[in-house]
Amino acid sequence: xxxxxxxxxxxxxxxxxxxxxxxxxxxxxxxxxxxxxxxxxxxxxxxxxxxxxxxxxxxxxxxxxxxxxxxxxxxxxxxxxxxxxxxxxxxxxxxxxxxxxxxxxxxxxxxxxxxxxxxxxxxxxxxxxxxxxxxxxxxxxxxxxxxxxxxxxxxxxxxxxxxxxxxxxxxxxxxxxxxxxxxxxxxxxxxxxxxxxxxxxxxxxxxxxxxxxxxxxxxxxxxxxxxxxxxxxxxxxxxxxxxxxxxxxxxxxxxxxxxxxxxxxxxxxxxxx
Amino acid sequence: xxxxxxxxxxxxxxxxxxxxxxxxxxxxxxxxxxxxxxxxxxxxxxxxxxxxxxxxxxxxxxxxxxxxxxxxxxxxxxxxxxxxxxxxxxxxxxxxxxxxxxxxxxxxxxxxxxxxxxxxxxxxxxxxxxxxxxxxxxxxxxxxxxxxxxxxxxxxxxxxxxxxxxxxxxxxxxxxxxxxxxxxxxxxxxxxxxxxxxxxxxxxxxxxxxxxxx
Numbered sequence: 001x002x003x004x005x006x007x008x009x010x011x012x013x014x015x016x017x018x019x020x021x022x023x024x025x026x027x028x029x030x031x032x033x034x035x036x037x038x039x040x041x042x043x044x045x046x047x048x049x050x051x052x053x054x055x056x057x058x059x060x061x062x063x064x065x066x067x068x069x070x071x072x073x074x075x076x077x078x079x080x081x082x083x084x085x086x087x088x089x090x091x092x093x094x095x096x097x098x099x100x101x102x103x104x105x106x107x108x109x110x111x112x113x114x115x116x117x118x119x120x121x122x123x124x125x126x127x128x129x130x131x132x133x134x135x136x137x138x139x140x141x142x143x144x145x146x147x148x149x150x151x152x153x154x155x156x157x158x159x160x161x162x163x164x165x166x167x168x169x170x171x172x173x174x175x176x177x178x179x180x181x182x183x184x185x186x187x188x189x190x191x192x193x194x195x196x197x198x199x200x201x202x203x204x205x206x207x208x209x210x211x212x213x214x215x216x217x218x219x220x221x222x223x224x225x226x227x228x229x230x231x232x233x234x235x236x237x238x239x240x241x242x243x244x245x246x247x248x249x250x251x252x253x254x255x256x257x258x259x260x261x262x263x264x265x266x267x268x269x270x271x272x273x
Numbered sequence: 274x275x276x277x278x279x280x281x282x283x284x285x286x287x288x289x290x291x292x293x294x295x296x297x298x299x300x301x302x303x304x305x306x307x308x309x310x311x312x313x314x315x316x317x318x319x320x321x322x323x324x325x326x327x328x329x330x331x332x333x334x335x336x337x338x339x340x341x342x343x344x345x346x347x348x349x350x351x352x353x354x355x356x357x358x359x360x361x362x363x364x365x366x367x368x369x370x371x372x373x374x375x376x377x378x379x380x381x382x383x384x385x386x387x388x389x390x391x392x393x394x395x396x397x398x399x400x401x402x403x404x405x406x407x408x409x410x411x412x413x414x415x416x417x418x419x420x421x422x423x424x425x426x427x428x429x430x431x432x433x434x435x436x437x438x439x440x441x442x443x444x445x446x447x448x449x450x451x452x453x454x455x456x457x458x459x460x461x462x463x464x465x466x467x468x469x470x471x472x473x474x475x476x477x478x479x480x481x482x483x484x485x486x487x
Contacts, residue, residue, distance in 0.1 A: 093449065096453050097453075097455040117453075158446050159449075164451075178436075187345070187346070189350070190349045190350040192437075
């Protein structure tokens with residue numbers, strides 16, 4: 001009897017797991033905008049490993065970047081000058097689960113608006129038009145996506161759609177997916193891959209950090225970044241779009257773009273905004 | 274969870290293969306390396322003991338992820354090119370060997386000293402006595418803790434996911450990020466780990482019953 005029980009227990013647990021999985025979590029059904037207005041806070045999911053967009057400043061312990069400043073400006077535009085924007089660090093593969101679970105109100109983390117994502121999330125209008133490109137070591141034989149042949153190893157980041165794109169554009173190349181951009185760049189530097197692919201804005205940041213690596217081949221996709229909120233938060237999306245339009249109109253948006261991207265060679269502010 | 278398993282059967286199965294492969298290689302390797310260092314730790318030479326202890330103390334006090342990242346990033350930069358799977362498996366092997374060394378050392382020390390004295394007195398050399406008399410008794414005694422180490426090893430192989438080693442966890446992360454169904458995906462991944470660890474657990478229990486009480 002005891003032995004049979006021991007065998008049965010895992011099976012029972014499995015059954016429980018199946019049942020649990022069928023009832024999805026409905027944590028974030030409330031109106032995020034009303035919650036935000038009530039406590040004068042918007043909780044933003046931001047990147048902390050991406051130069052120019054959101055990067056942890058080790059000395060101060062604060063995350064800095066274009067998206068951080070924009071999130072701050074949007075919060076103040078919607079909720080008033082005394083509102084606070086709380087920044088929560090996310091990565092490409094944690095940002096959607098965190099948003100779905102209601103841990104964060106909105107994601108402003110180099111997230112491209114795609115049809116697949118639109119099925120589970122709502123997006124604002126684009127706040128940055130990036131395009132996917134390649135980063136290689138200076139002098140590399142790879143000059144564009146056409147050089148990604150059989151046996152070429154391309155490094156990407158888990159959960160980013162640049163990985164799906166590269167599989168379509170260069171189906172013969174092997175794709176290695178790492179957890180975040182810092183790790184991906186480290187892997188490229190140690191020769192684990194021949195090229196690193198993601199959106200050009202991020203790649204420019206890496207190239208700026210280590211000039212031995214250069215962006216090649218121009219961009220081969222259109223990657224409009226949008227702010228993501230949970231599916232069904234229509235009021236919140238409207239408020240964010242309105243605030244974004246206001247920031248564009250009063251020139252604050254352009255100031256932020258100039259502040260972060262103004263001195264980057266080959267960067268076209270008109271193309272992205 | 275069922276839909277995740279049926280739709281991503283291929284990925285999960287290949288992940289299972291990589292996890293199993295890495296685990297088996299690391300298990301055999303760490304058992305051999307661990308036994309060697311256990312023998313060094315109880316050596317009669319002071320300097321050999323010193324090497325054994327230093328290895329065990331350093332390796333078991335560094336997180337597995339750090340060791341693995343070391344092999345993934347540092348080794349290819351300065352020495353040979355190794356991919357994520359190799360780096361992860363070597364890291365796993367080295368890391369586990371330190372724990373196995375400690376386990377086996379405890380087993381050897383638990384065998385009464387009279388056994389070694391008796392074996393030596395009938396004319397066996399130190400290594401003969403060790404291989405034929407002491408180690409068989411020691412291994413039987415440490416089967417339960419050794420089983421724990423093996424199960425830990427299988428679970429620890431999820432570290433491969435962080436160095437693009439194509440294992441179960443890696444596939445799970447990718448499936449989760451493409452389907453956005455994190456909850457079900459990790460449930461499925463958990464079930465696949467159980468497929469490896471449960472039989473292993475029962476096997477160790479069987480061996481324990483068969484040998485330890487004998």
